[in-house]
Amino acid sequence: MSPARRAPPAPAAAAAPVHAPPVPQAWDVARARRDFPLLERRVHGKRLVYLDNAATAQKPRVVLDAIAQFYTEYNANIHRAVYTLSEEATATYESTRAKVQRFLNAADAGEIVFVRGTTEAVNLVAQSFARPRLKAGDEVLITAMEHHSNIVPWQLICEEREARLRVAPMNAAGELLLEQYAALLTPRTRIVSLVHVSNSLGTINPVAEMIRLAHQRGIPVLVDGAQAVPHMRVDVRALDCDFYAFSGHKAYGPTGIGVLYGKAAWLEEMPPYQGGGDMIRSVTFERTTYAPPPAKFEAGTPHIAGVIGLGAAIDYLGGLDWQALAAHEADLLEYASQGLAHIPGVRLIGTARRKTAVVSFVVDGVHAHDVGTILDQEGVAVRTGHHCTQPVMEFFGVPATARASFALYNGRDDVEALLEATRRVHRVFGR
Amino acid sequence: MNPLGELYQQLIIDHNRNPRNFGPLPDANRTANGDNPLCGDRITLRLRVANGVIEDIRFEGSGCAISQASASLMTSAVRGKSPAEALELFRSFHAMVTGGPDAPSDPRVLGKLAAFAGVRAFPARVKCANLPWHTLRAALEGEAQPVTTE
Numbered sequence: 001m002s003p004a005r006r007a008p009p010a011p012a013a014a015a016a017p018v019h020a021p022p023v024p025q026a027w028d029v030a031r032a033r034r035d036f037p038l039l040e041r042r043v044h045g046k047r048l049v050y051l052d053n054a055a056t057a058q059k060p061r062v063v064l065d066a067i068a069q070f071y072t073e074y075n076a077n078i079h080r081a082v083y084t085l086s087e088e089a090t091a092t093y094e095s096t097r098a099k100v101q102r103f104l105n106a107a108d109a110g111e112i113v114f115v116r117g118t119t120e121a122v123n124l125v126a127q128s129f130a131r132p133r134l135k136a137g138d139e140v141l142i143t144a145m146e147h148h149s150n151i152v153p154w155q156l157i158c159e160e161r162e163a164r165l166r167v168a169p170m171n172a173a174g175e176l177l178l179e180q181y182a183a184l185l186t187p188r189t190r191i192v193s194l195v196h197v198s199n200s201l202g203t204i205n206p207v208a209e210m211i212r213l214a215h216q217r218g219i220p221v222l223v224d225g226a227q228a229v230p231h232m233r234v235d236v237r238a239l240d241c242d243f244y245a246f247s248g249h250k251a252y253g254p255t256g257i258g259v260l261y262g263k264a265a266w267l268e269e270m271p272p273y274q275g276g277g278d279m280i281r282s283v284t285f286e287r288t289t290y291a292p293p294p295a296k297f298e299a300g301t302p303h304i305a306g307v308i309g310l311g312a313a314i315d316y317l318g319g320l321d322w323q324a325l326a327a328h329e330a331d332l333l334e335y336a337s338q339g340l341a342h343i344p345g346v347r348l349i350g351t352a353r354r355k356t357a358v359v360s361f362v363v364d365g366v367h368a369h370d371v372g373t374i375l376d377q378e379g380v381a382v383r384t385g386h387h388c389t390q391p392v393m394e395f396f397g398v399p400a401t402a403r404a405s406f407a408l409y410n411g412r413d414d415v416e417a418l419l420e421a422t423r424r425v426h427r428v429f430g431r
Numbered sequence: 432m433n434p435l436g437e438l439y440q441q442l443i444i445d446h447n448r449n450p451r452n453f454g455p456l457p458d459a460n461r462t463a464n465g466d467n468p469l470c471g472d473r474i475t476l477r478l479r480v481a482n483g484v485i486e487d488i489r490f491e492g493s494g495c496a497i498s499q500a501s502a503s504l505m506t507s508a509v510r511g512k513s514p515a516e517a518l519e520l521f522r523s524f525h526a527m528v529t530g531g532p533d534a535p536s537d538p539r540v541l542g543k544l545a546a547f548a549g550v551r552a553f554p555a556r557v558k559c560a561n562l563p564w565h566t567l568r569a570a571l572e573g574e575a576q577p578v579t580t581e
Contacts, residue, residue, distance in 0.1 A: 367499075368495075369470055369497075369559065385469065385470055386471055399471040399493055429439070
């Protein structure tokens with residue numbers, strides 16, 4: 001067994017009496033914070049209030065330790081050599097694939113492809129799956145709230161193939177309009193690619209229903225799960241999606257590593273995305289035959305340390321009380337939304353009924369970047385700008401928003417710091 | 432004064448709220464666009480250069496308080512100056528906000544533009560203050576491509 005594969009953490013102590021109904025436990029923010037060394041730092045003399053988790057989450061110590069342990073104890077390339085270190089590294093890498101399979105409830109570990117992140121996963125599906133299927137006049141369907149990474153890869157292939165990129169609309173709350181979506185599923189639609197949770201609005205889309213509607217017409221579906229995986233359990237077989245993509249770094253893992261889940265039948269028939277080492281069965285100058293998936297899509301030395309860090313992050317997520325966490329995040333969302341809405345001149349952007357703990361807002365007469373600078377002076381880190389969703393900004397008629405996005409280590413004290421800092425915006429701007 | 436007060440001086444707040452020289456310039460003979468796509472600051476600058484001086488200059492656009500106030504104060508500062516004088520002013524301004532070696536030892540030589548001295552403490556915002564000036568340089572040098580300071 002490789003040194004990185006530790007015994008699973010002991011089950012939580014103090015089991016409830018056998019016949020008593022389980023008592024819902026409140027989420028312990030202070031305990032969660034202790035797992036994240038970076039949260040101890042201060043900014044401008046203030047306690048760091050990190051609220052840019054939709055951009056990237058901080059890392060728990062177990063992830064940092066797993067990466068350090070790999071580099072200090074068994075760093076070697078994988079799949080190549082017969083010596084001990086390489087065997088350990090290979091075992092840990094491949095066991096992480098199995099871990100991701102269980103995490104997503106995929107049918108087979110071979111359906112898990114390691115990529116750089118969600119962006120690369122979308123590009124891979126666009127280039128290897130959709131592009132060969134697209135003819136002039138065909139259609140690709142996305143939604144009005146996609147991240148640029150789920151727009152541009154499709155534009156690239158639509159332009160080349162003279163296909164049409166169509167966009168399912170949303171309402172003023174930032175909710176997709178299912179009837180219009182269904183009407184856009186046409187005999188020319190070759191693929192649907194949709195975001196599970198909007199990064200700029202927090203909207204949780206009814207992806208299971210949307211996948212069902214597409215499948216009724218025989219249309220495959222890719223789901224961009226970058227913002228979903230850190231906040232909810234995802235079951236790709238229950239969703240029945242054809243592809244599912246997420247990034248490690250938003251789910252408390254390292255940057256530079258992500259996952260593409262694809263149904264085995266699709267991955268089998270898709271051509272490789274990149275050529276190189278590790279993805280071949282045999283190579284001659286005349287002809288190369290490819291390894292089966294997932295190796296077919298993992299050309300070159302992969303981000304081994306990233307995969308190992310991702311595995312530690314998935315273990316960490318697996319040990320969480322998701323029910324308590326969901327209730328906690330719902331409370332933060334409510335507390336922040338109510339608090340911001342009561343500050344004069346503040347308008348919330350994205351008020352869907354089903355949301356993750358993301359609050360986008362604008363302050364009347366003050367650009368989001370000025371808001372961001374003032375908040376930073378108070379130690380409050382929020383994202384400001386268009387969040388790589390310029391069409392969403394255009395839809396709401398704003399150039400940019402400030403966005404606070406919460407994670408498992410955020411508490412009500414963080415919301416209060418956000419509110420106090422936002423009130424300061426008015427004082428600085430003299431209102 | 433605290434760094435935030437240095438950045439958002441009253442003069443900057445005022446010029447952001449009531450930008451001077453804002454609007455079209457129908458008889459312009461020089462124009463340029465500035466665009467910081469990542470942060471969304473945009474400016475269109477129009478000038479009428481004749482008899483060796485910037486006779487008139489106006490801007491349109493949207494963005495943060497720093498970029499808008501910078502455009503407002505810049506247009507006021509360079510009107511009536513020769514292109515060479517305007518570019519010289521840019522050099523001093525640029526040095527002041529980046530803390531470069533050519534920074535004037537006393538920012539007051541820059542007149543009202545000295546209000547931007549506080550930007551230096553906010554490296555992420557230097558590009559906001561500089562965008563109108565880079566756009567001015569592009570207009571004077573006849574660059575066709577939109578400029579950016581990102």
